[in-house]
Amino acid sequence: MQNQQPAATNPKPWLDPNEQPFIRISNLTKKFDDFTAVDNVSLDIYRQELFCLLGGSGCGKSTLLRMLAGFETPTSGRIEIDGQDVANVPPYDRPTNMMFQSYALFPHMSVEKNVAYGLMRDGMAKSEANDRVNEMLKLVQLDGFATRKPDQLSGGQRQRVALARSLIKQPKLLLLDEPLGALDKKLREETQFELINIQESLGVTFIVVTHDQEEAMTLSTRIGVMDVGEIVQIGEPRDIYEFPQSRFVADFIGSVNMFEGNVVDDAENYVRIHCKQADCHIHVAHGVSCTENQKLWFAIRPEKMTLSREKPESNYNFVEGKVDEIAYMGNLSVFRIKLTSGDIIRVTKSNLLRRDEDNISWDETVYLSWEDTAGVVLMQ
Amino acid sequence: MNATTLIANVMRLLNRSGFRARSLVIAVPFWWLFVFFLIPFAVVAKISFSEAIIARPPYSPLYTWTEDGVLQLKLFFSNYAYLLDDTLYVSAYWSSIKVAFFSTVIALLIAYPMAYYIARTTERRRNVLLMLIILPFWTSFLLRVYAWIGILKTNGIINNILMSVGITSEPIIMMQTNFAVYVGIVYTYLPFMILPLFTNLVKLDPSLLEASADLGARPMTTFFKITLPLSVPGIIAGSMLVFIPVIGEFVIPALLGGPDTLMIGKVLWNEFFSNRDWPVASAVAVVMLVLLVIPIMLLRNAQNASAGAAS
Numbered sequence: 001m002q003n004q005q006p007a008a009t010n011p012k013p014w015l016d017p018n019e020q021p022f023i024r025i026s027n028l029t030k031k032f033d034d035f036t037a038v039d040n041v042s043l044d045i046y047r048q049e050l051f052c053l054l055g056g057s058g059c060g061k062s063t064l065l066r067m068l069a070g071f072e073t074p075t076s077g078r079i080e081i082d083g084q085d086v087a088n089v090p091p092y093d094r095p096t097n098m099m100f101q102s103y104a105l106f107p108h109m110s111v112e113k114n115v116a117y118g119l120m121r122d123g124m125a126k127s128e129a130n131d132r133v134n135e136m137l138k139l140v141q142l143d144g145f146a147t148r149k150p151d152q153l154s155g156g157q158r159q160r161v162a163l164a165r166s167l168i169k170q171p172k173l174l175l176l177d178e179p180l181g182a183l184d185k186k187l188r189e190e191t192q193f194e195l196i197n198i199q200e201s202l203g204v205t206f207i208v209v210t211h212d213q214e215e216a217m218t219l220s221t222r223i224g225v226m227d228v229g230e231i232v233q234i235g236e237p238r239d240i241y242e243f244p245q246s247r248f249v250a251d252f253i254g255s256v257n258m259f260e261g262n263v264v265d266d267a268e269n270y271v272r273i274h275c276k277q278a279d280c281h282i283h284v285a286h287g288v289s290c291t292e293n294q295k296l297w298f299a300i301r302p303e304k305m306t307l308s309r310e311k312p313e314s315n316y317n318f319v320e321g322k323v324d325e326i327a328y329m330g331n332l333s334v335f336r337i338k339l340t341s342g343d344i345i346r347v348t349k350s351n352l353l354r355r356d357e358d359n360i361s362w363d364e365t366v367y368l369s370w371e372d373t374a375g376v377v378l379m380q
Numbered sequence: 381m382n383a384t385t386l387i388a389n390v391m392r393l394l395n396r397s398g399f400r401a402r403s404l405v406i407a408v409p410f411w412w413l414f415v416f417f418l419i420p421f422a423v424v425a426k427i428s429f430s431e432a433i434i435a436r437p438p439y440s441p442l443y444t445w446t447e448d449g450v451l452q453l454k455l456f457f458s459n460y461a462y463l464l465d466d467t468l469y470v471s472a473y474w475s476s477i478k479v480a481f482f483s484t485v486i487a488l489l490i491a492y493p494m495a496y497y498i499a500r501t502t503e504r505r506r507n508v509l510l511m512l513i514i515l516p517f518w519t520s521f522l523l524r525v526y527a528w529i530g531i532l533k534t535n536g537i538i539n540n541i542l543m544s545v546g547i548t549s550e551p552i553i554m555m556q557t558n559f560a561v562y563v564g565i566v567y568t569y570l571p572f573m574i575l576p577l578f579t580n581l582v583k584l585d586p587s588l589l590e591a592s593a594d595l596g597a598r599p600m601t602t603f604f605k606i607t608l609p610l611s612v613p614g615i616i617a618g619s620m621l622v623f624i625p626v627i628g629e630f631v632i633p634a635l636l637g638g639p640d641t642l643m644i645g646k647v648l649w650n651e652f653f654s655n656r657d658w659p660v661a662s663a664v665a666v667v668m669l670v671l672l673v674i675p676i677m678l679l680r681n682a683q684n685a686s687a688g689a690a691s
Contacts, residue, residue, distance in 0.1 A: 071590050091593040104591035108609050117605075118595035169595070 012236075013046035014222060022047040022205055023068075023173065028077030030063050037063040039229035040077070050199050050206040052216040055226035056252070061209045062101075064226075065175050068207065069098045082172055092121075097171035101178040103162035105150040111137070111161050112146040118169040132168060139198065140164045156187045163195070167202065176208045180215055192218050213253045217241070225249050241301075246380050250299040257305075257345045259298040263290050271377065272316070273298055277341050281316035285372035290379070300375035302346040305368045307335060307360060318369035321345060323362050335360070337368060421669070428662035429455045439658045459663035469647065469664065473671065476644040479558075479633075480626040483565040484619050487573040490566065491618065495577035496607075499584070510578070513571050525564055525635050532560050532636070556638030564632040569625070573618040580614025581607075616679065624672055644668055 013019040021044035030038040038060040045051045053061040066072045068079060070091035079086050086094055097118070105114050112133050119129040137143045140160040150158055159182070166174055179195065180188045196219060199206050210216050216223050217237045224234045225248075233240060233249045244250035247258065261275035261282060271290065273282040275298070282298050290296060312318045321337035324344065330351070337345045347368055360366060430439040431454075443453045463469040498509045516524060531537045532554040539551040554560050584607065592602040630645030637643070644664065651661035 069590075069594060071593075091590070092596045092598055094594075096594075098591070098594045100587050100591055102585065102587055104585065104587040106588060106591075106606060117592070117597075121596035121601065165591075165595070 012221075013049075014044070019046060021045060022049075022082060023207075024078070024080040025064075025068075026078045026080075028064070028067065028079065029075045030060075030067060030072060031075045036229050038067070038074075041229075041231050043224060043231060043234070045205065045207065048199075048203050048205055049221045050196065050208065050219055052220035052223045053207065053209045053226055054211070054213060054216040054223050054252075056211060059226040060229040061211075061226045062177060065098075065177055065207065065209045068173070069096055069175050070094050095172040096175055097166040097169055097173075098175040099162050099166040099177065099179055101181055103150075103158050103182075105158060105161055105165070107150055110147050110149055111142065111153070114150070114161055115165045115168055117165065122169070136164045136168050139167075139201075155182055155184075156191065159183060159191065163198070167198070167204065170202070171204060173205045173207065176206060178210055178212075179208060180212075181210075188215070189218075195219065217253075225252060227252075242376075244299065244376060244378070247297055247299070247378050250376065250378060255302055255346055256299045257302065257347075259300075261296065261298060263288075263292050263294045263296065266290055266292050270372075273377070278319050278339050278343055278345075279341065280319045282375070283316040283372045284375070284377055288377045290377075297378040298375050299378055300370055302334070302348045303332075304374040305345075305347045305370045307337075307347050307349055308367055308369070309360065309364065311367050312369045314369075317372060318367050319345065320365065320367055323360060323364050323366060326360075326362065335366075337366060424662045424665050427658050428459055428666050429457070430659050431456045431458075432657045432659050437658065438656050456659065459659045460667070462660060463663055463667060468642075469644075472642045472644045472647045473668070475642045476627045476629075477671075479561065479565070479643060480623045480629075483562060483569065483626050484573075484623045486562065487566050487570055487622050488615065488619060491570055491573035491577055492615075495574045495581055495614075498574070498578050499581035513574055517571070521568065522631065524568065525632055528560070528564050528567065528636060529555060532563065555636065556641075558637065558641055560636040561633050561641055561643075564636045565626055565629060568632065569622045572621040572625075576617035576621060577611065577614040580611050580617075584610055613683075616683070620676065620679075624676070627672060628668060 010016055010019060023043075023045040025041060025043040025045075028038055028041045028043075029036065041060075041064060053064060055061045063072060067074050068081075070086065070089060074087065081095060084095075106117065109117070112130075115133045115136055116129045119132060120126075124132075133146070134143065137146060140163055142157060142160055142164065145153065145157060145161075150161065153161065159179070163179070166176075180191055183191060192215060195206075208216070208219055210219075220237060222234060222236055223240050224231045225240060226232065227248050233245050235243070240249065241253055244253065244256075250256045251258070259273070259275040259278055259280070259282065261273040261277075263271060264274045264281075265272035266288070268287050270286065271284045271288045273284065273296065274280075275282060284298070288296075311320070319337075319339055321339045323335060324338040325336040327334040327336075328351075332348045332350050335347045335349065337347060339345060345368060426442055427439055430442055432438060433440050440454070440456075442455070443451055446452055494513075498506055498513075501509070529536070533539075534551045534553060534555065536555075538554070539548075542548045543551065554563075588606055588610075589602055592606045593599070597605060628645045628648075629643060630649050633641045633643045633646050634649070637646075648661055648664050648668075651657050651664060655661075
């Protein structure tokens, strides 16, 4: 399979203002009667990106994808693919292909016929199409299954047929709707890496829709988090996880402990926040543009807190609580700590020792502390 | 002892005696078919082997006890031979099959777009349309066929409209022609074609059509490559529901057809009621059944074979 697209020279094209986006979505809105599924979305996606649209069900991510494929017509706004406005281009003339959530394999056709379908529609000679199909089936490790019908395949095999079928025409843009949704956890993890390998070897631009934040994290170059029809944050996986811009994003991606508090000291290079509810003072080691007494939120991930029996010496960045529940997960343990206010704080601890004689157990009084750079201050 | 333990104990007793609840479930349709289909058929088959006599009932008994205590069994195959002798019967069978075939094809061509539309439209409109399809069943079949006489006859609705608009100056003769028979049959049996097609098409996953379009197929190609092949079971079911009863159809050709409309149902009726030749009429019925059963069996076998190969 030859690579038809120029190799990406820049690993992070979105940081380069001179780079031309491959897909340009501007002010895109889709309304179904009174319901706004996609609300004024603008988004640039670059060549060879593996872009994830992440959001809960009904957030509009699938509608956005379907507009890219041409199955839905936008109410307003523009979609440009490779410089071409595709508003009036029907699905069968678009340079995109889609891998469906249900795979949508044709049940009356064998695996090879399914995969060859796109090529036959373009009027390719049978022998040439056959070669391409065999090559593609080898790529997705399905050689030997060519004559089977879809209902004779396992879920994972079907998923790979769907992938092969959507890649066979070497689309400029591949749209994947929850590509791994129907697979079990183990197969999912394997397939994620397979998907990345295939994407890199073919150099196709991928847009993946998913509700699974772990999947989005492992797969993507960038993630767009969606909520009620809008994109609330776009960024690399690490940015989204470590520097969420809103409580929604912080809460949606991974788990987070949220402290609501008021600014008590606003200096140039630090902020002090008092959280009345949890009765704790928070010191943040960088300046935040805020005013004194302003209400804001402090978000901190469970793995960025330390659990101990001894009260820390400093006056801030710790809370006291009682162990409410412990969940042993193998690689780590999750502790649910109940504060005197009744709030529950989650903290994880890596299980470094195989046998932990001195483990913290239920109903013990413990202290949770954190570094002054461990959390994020959120305004909204 | 409460009711549950009572039932449990009864079930245990029944199980021990080799009884299975499953056989009870199968027993109901089995006995239904046995009593209302198999026994009447056996009676008809028996009559077809007897001789017509002027008596009551008008056929000879199949077996008799002679005076010296011998059981005499007399089978008259002549009735069947007669069916081949007289070309009337062969041509009646043939024309019935022809009428049934063309009616099925016409009904399919009309029903398919209707079923497709009903399956693809919004749920609210779908229920209304399905209601409209089923609604005619609430009036008598006979009345509906009579209504067609009013529409098709020489001074009927169609001719009146055509002449008042000035398209024709003389009425077009439609009644008592094969055309009227086709109109009546297709009209009457259309729901039997639409409903199985609808149940098939409504199950068709729309994402398959989207996938086809996505891979570069225009709507027409998608229809012939995806929709049509996947609706074959619906087409077969609908066609059987139309083809089989139309072969034996009597009322529609009798009311709308003319003297040259030859259908086996009409021949059968004449044989029974005009000629009072019950044995020949029974033979006609038996042959008709055999002619129908054989293709159905073949079709079922073919379907099972293809279903077996697919799974």
